[in-house]
Amino acid sequence: MYIKNILINNFRNYSKLDLSFEKPINLFFGNNAEGKTNLLEAIYYLATGKSHRTQNVKELIKWDRDLFYLKSEIIKKSTEVKLELGYNLNNNKKVKINGVEKNEFSKMGLNVVMFSPEDLMLIKGSPENRRRFLNLEISQTDNAYAYHLYHYNKTLRQRNKFLKEKAINYKNYNNLKDQLYIWDKQLAEHGVKILIKRKDIIHKLGILSKLNSRKISEGQEVLELSYLSTIDLDESDGNGNNKDLEFYYLDLLQKKEQIDKDVYKKITTIGPHRDDLLFKINNKEAKKFGSQGQIRTIVLSLKIAELELIKSEIGEYPVLLLDDVLSELDVKRRRHLLEISKNKVQTFITGTKKEDFMNEILNSAQIFKVKDGEIYT
Structure with missing residues (x-):
């Protein structure tokens, strides 16, 4: 299972974001409060219909906007699946899978495991x-x-x-x-x-x-x-x-x-x-x-x-989301985690510095820069 792309509108500090992923490991670098965690939260929400940070969904809508919208194409068991999820200030949630509207108990088809400092x-x-x-x-x-x-x-x-x-x-x-x-x-x-x-x-x-x-x-x-x-x-x-x-x-x-x-x-x-x-x-x-x-x-x-x-x-395997967690692990535990994910799990990793990563990971990863709610390759 892997994510081909994601479109994010009015989610947290992102007005509009359209990203494609070409490699199994995707690294996102930037200072704190620039939006790294928000990106992983969007992926997590698209998979689970829940935030790992808040139970108040309205907090996810960008300030001064009245709704957010997420869209992604994923590959699941060699089949392409299109996912869409929207939520507005009137507590209306809409979920679509391949263009067909589903109830809130339908599995989105995207599965993730998230590891963040809060998990400690x-x-x-x-x-x-x-x-x-x-x-x-x-x-x-x-x-x-x-x-x-x-x-x-x-x-x-x-x-x-x-x-x-x-x-x-x-x-x-x-x-x-x-x-x-x-x-x-x-x-x-x-x-x-x-x-x-x-x-x-x-x-x-x-x-x-x-x-x-x-x-x-x-x-x-x-x-x-x-x-x-x-x-x-x-x-x-x-x-x-x-x-x-x-x-x-x-x-x-x-x-x-x-x-x-x-x-x-x-x-x-x-x-x-x-x-x-x-x-x-x-x-x-x-x-x-x-x-x-x-x-x-x-x-x-x-x-x-x-x-x-x-x-x-x-x-x-599900998609693995590592939110600024490598800095919390010593070299042995960090290496163990990255070695496991390197060859068999699509992984999204956030961090503030490249020194947290082994060279073989950096050389095989797609690298993004995050700044002020924008992401650059």
Whole structure:
């Protein structure tokens, strides 16, 4: 898979940009705040329908404009695919694939893995960051997951609004339970499918990341990745099929002690929106005890695992986006990442200086200069 070209209109600090890519490695140099990250963000948004930097899509529209528009031609499994995506200030999003309008849960066909300095906070940052990483990773290759996640979050907002504003008025437990049942049934239906998919992906990522970490650390570090859920589906008393798990999930939400807790806190306190990932290095929790070098190895191992996982899901490697991350890695880790991407993955790299790159990379790359929202070859 690779991107042939991209057209960007009114996105961040770009008024109009039209670029073609002729080599597998594309380097973008420039000072900070010139627009390097914005270019990668546009590619990421075209692939996922999400920004890796903000949840407010209106921030992506260029100041004093009322919409942005992205268009790209990609090659996927030897077939050319045209992608178009537009968004305006009225919250209207339009997606087209080969000229045919699609709903927002349609896979765009472009798959990416992004590695930025912010990802180094994935381990020591908040659980929300790790859940967001999981959601974006899975949604790229699974329309059903994106669908269930959307409806789960919509139902969750409605339930939480009720807990905050009206639940206290219900003096009778059975009446309150009946009212919550409307949302609890939907949370169980969509939440179970989210949890099952997350656990499957974490299992696969865990195996791949462990192998990568061992290689990068030359056998000195053993990485373990596990999923921490507020709903332990392994403890359900069903027979293992989805419907039994839904009943188990629904029963948990409807228990009196759980409802009392949710009413007291005015939020829904169990479900995939409260879950987390646990990273261990040599059997110690990385968030508490990991060194800076170990954290970098974990994230690098995870990103390389993403590449391999997406390849196993769709049959080819995704596009790799490296946003000013090479300066955060030492020579050994930098070389490991670039060697992996050099021959089999189309890669877009931003940086402030050429010294961050090996000569063999510079000699085989297409080089662009970024300045004041303009890009020059």
